[in-house]
Amino acid sequence: MASFRSTLALVNSAKLSLSTRTMASHPLAGLLGKLNHVAIATPDLKKSSEFYKGLGAKVSEAVPQPEHGVYTVFVELPNSKIELLHPFGEKSPIQAFLNKNKDGGMHHICIEVRDIHEAVSAVKTKGIRTLGEKPKIGAHGKEVMFLHPKDCGGVLIELEQE
Numbered sequence: 001m002a003s004f005r006s007t008l009a010l011v012n013s014a015k016l017s018l019s020t021r022t023m024a025s026h027p028l029a030g031l032l033g034k035l036n037h038v039a040i041a042t043p044d045l046k047k048s049s050e051f052y053k054g055l056g057a058k059v060s061e062a063v064p065q066p067e068h069g070v071y072t073v074f075v076e077l078p079n080s081k082i083e084l085l086h087p088f089g090e091k092s093p094i095q096a097f098l099n100k101n102k103d104g105g106m107h108h109i110c111i112e113v114r115d116i117h118e119a120v121s122a123v124k125t126k127g128i129r130t131l132g133e134k135p136k137i138g139a140h141g142k143e144v145m146f147l148h149p150k151d152c153g154g155v156l157i158e159l160e161q162e
Ligand SMILES: C[C@@H](C(=O)O)C(=O)SCCNC(=O)CCNC(=O)[C@H](O)C(C)(C)COP(=O)(O)OP(=O)(O)OC[C@H]1O[C@@H](n2cnc3c(N)ncnc32)[C@H](O)[C@@H]1OP(=O)(O)O
Pocket: 039, 065, 068, 070, 072, 083, 085, 093, 094, 096, 097, 106, 107, 108, 110, 131, 137, 138, 139, 140, 144, 146, 148, 149, 150, 154, 155, 156, 158
């Protein structure tokens, strides 16, 4: 029995080291970092803010982001953030989404990267379209770049310099 157990342990550790090595050998290993936020578009920023406050969360004030055509509110979670989005100005990139989703809904995820310029080049080599030519400064004062949802399994992805 003891030898069966130790054989099993050996097999499991071999599997683990194999999978670690397989991951480490991928050319883009380590490209994706922490989940910075999940964004939710809302037709009523006050109501959405109150919803999360009512659940005991720490919720920021609304901040206009004219460069992005949105107002942002951040809800702090122990391991990440929720970004509430509401249109700012005439040509908001979230307006069409809200027209289709009247109650609002999940809009994008934001993943941190070690080097935004390297990350943008890397995703382009994979044929993933970026939305815009150059990164913009995002809500946290760091460079961000959006990737087309049609090239990312139907999910709008924001990359943010960590
Ligand atoms: C402040 C900053 C920060 O955190 O630092 C932010 O987050 S700013 C957050 C706001 N900024 C952004 O979102 C910037 C990047 N977004 C954009 O450029 C745009 O929103 C697009 C993603 C290109 C969508 O543009 P628009 O709504 O005008 O186009 P559209 O309605 O023709 O949509 C084209 C197709 O993409 C789909 N589509 C649209 N928005 C989507 C979304 N959020 N998630 C998944 N799919 C989406 C539509 O359903 C449609 O598919 P079908 O053809 O199959 O129906």
